[in-house]
Amino acid sequence: MFINWGLGEINLKIVYYGPALSGKTSNLQYIYARTPPHLRGRLVSLKTQQERTLLFDFLQLEMGKINNLKPKFKLYTVPGQAYYAASRRLILQGTDGVVFVADSQAGRSNENLESWYTMEQHLIELGYDIRTFPIIVQFNKRDLPHAMPTRDLRRLLHIAPERQCYEASAVSGLGVFDTLKAAMTAVVGQVRKSA
Amino acid sequence: MTHTQTVLSKTQLTTLQTDMAQLGRQRGVRFIVLADFSGQDISAWDAAGSSDTATISALAAGDLLATLELGRMLGGRRACNLVVQEHDDQTVLIARVGQGFLLLLATAKDVPLGWSRLAIKRLADRIELVVGDVANTPPPAAITEDFEQQFQNQLNRIW
Numbered sequence: 001m002f003i004n005w006g007l008g009e010i011n012l013k014i015v016y017y018g019p020a021l022s023g024k025t026s027n028l029q030y031i032y033a034r035t036p037p038h039l040r041g042r043l044v045s046l047k048t049q050q051e052r053t054l055l056f057d058f059l060q061l062e063m064g065k066i067n068n069l070k071p072k073f074k075l076y077t078v079p080g081q082a083y084y085a086a087s088r089r090l091i092l093q094g095t096d097g098v099v100f101v102a103d104s105q106a107g108r109s110n111e112n113l114e115s116w117y118t119m120e121q122h123l124i125e126l127g128y129d130i131r132t133f134p135i136i137v138q139f140n141k142r143d144l145p146h147a148m149p150t151r152d153l154r155r156l157l158h159i160a161p162e163r164q165c166y167e168a169s170a171v172s173g174l175g176v177f178d179t180l181k182a183a184m185t186a187v188v189g190q191v192r193k194s195a
Numbered sequence: 196m197t198h199t200q201t202v203l204s205k206t207q208l209t210t211l212q213t214d215m216a217q218l219g220r221q222r223g224v225r226f227i228v229l230a231d232f233s234g235q236d237i238s239a240w241d242a243a244g245s246s247d248t249a250t251i252s253a254l255a256a257g258d259l260l261a262t263l264e265l266g267r268m269l270g271g272r273r274a275c276n277l278v279v280q281e282h283d284d285q286t287v288l289i290a291r292v293g294q295g296f297l298l299l300l301a302t303a304k305d306v307p308l309g310w311s312r313l314a315i316k317r318l319a320d321r322i323e324l325v326v327g328d329v330a331n332t333p334p335p336a337a338i339t340e341d342f343e344q345q346f347q348n349q350l351n352r353i354w
Binding site for chain 2: 041184
């Protein structure tokens with residue numbers, strides 16, 4: 001978080017984290033496409049030749065002023081593939097909240113589990129208290145066959161009952177803004193609590 | 196390591212902007228931005244006035260952090276002080292400022308690299324004096340219950 005009192009801005013960072021091909025970039029693409037142009041910056045994607053995220057995707061969203069303070073949100077995704085662990089840790093640095101994008105397909109349980117644990121590990125290493133840190137969970141790809149029941153996904157990832165989870169299909173947009181709004185609200189709430 | 200929160204006063208920001216503008220007036224200087232390691236842009240000077248400061252800051256932070264990590268993986272410490280990029284038509288330098296900030300300077304190609312290195316080093320030193328104490332500053336009560344409610348209403352109006 002960075003508060004610029006000169007310009008009256010509060011800058012907050014949210015990272016979309018999750019296993020490879022779980023739909024993190026699709027979330028940002030949908031948000032970009034459905035947000036009024038005056039409220040968003042450009043969507044920057046650093047991709048490999050195979051159209052996979054190399055370092056991160058980035059999108060800035062800007063809200064209107066509230067009590068003379070304009071909230072600005074910087075949304076990042078991390079590269080999901082296992083060998084980009086160092087990049088993921090770097091991008092989590094300084095984040096104010098995380099959206100964990102899980103792949104609901106039954107065959108992706110191991111990837112979801114590994115990604116969840118590495119996320120927790122990185123956050124702990126970076127000094128965050130993961131019991132209170134804003135982590136919103138999105139069960140993506142609900143539209144695909146063989147999607148696991150959400151209660152099984154919660155059990156698999158040991159998600160605490162109080163943690164907010166959303167079902168989504170990022171390609172069609174289902175649940176994308178519910179997840180984003182929950183993450184933004186949680187981050188703003190966390191800033192207030194820590195004040 | 197703790198979760199850092201950067202809060203700068205108007206006076207600090209004015210000082211930063213004055214220092215950056217002073218360097219910006221030199222011949223061949225195109226763009227200067229101060230950002231933190233999480234990619235948040237803090238202050239910028241832009242000759243063209245149209246650069247996407249937020250995105251450049253995010254990319255610069257990614258670049259410097261990746262370079263720091265590269266050094267560590269090659270057996271060194273995470274202690275890179277300067278990244279120099281020689282582009283066809285410009286030179287871009289990214290310097291580490293203290294333990295949590297970076298400074299990016301873009302100049303025309305014909306600006307001597309030695310001058311740019313010295314200029315960014317001097318500005319980084321000056322900036323460190325200004326921002327040096329802000330790491331781990333607890334946030335002020337900028338966000339109240341009323342702010343949260345209004346924020347929620349705004350979200351529902353947008354999407």
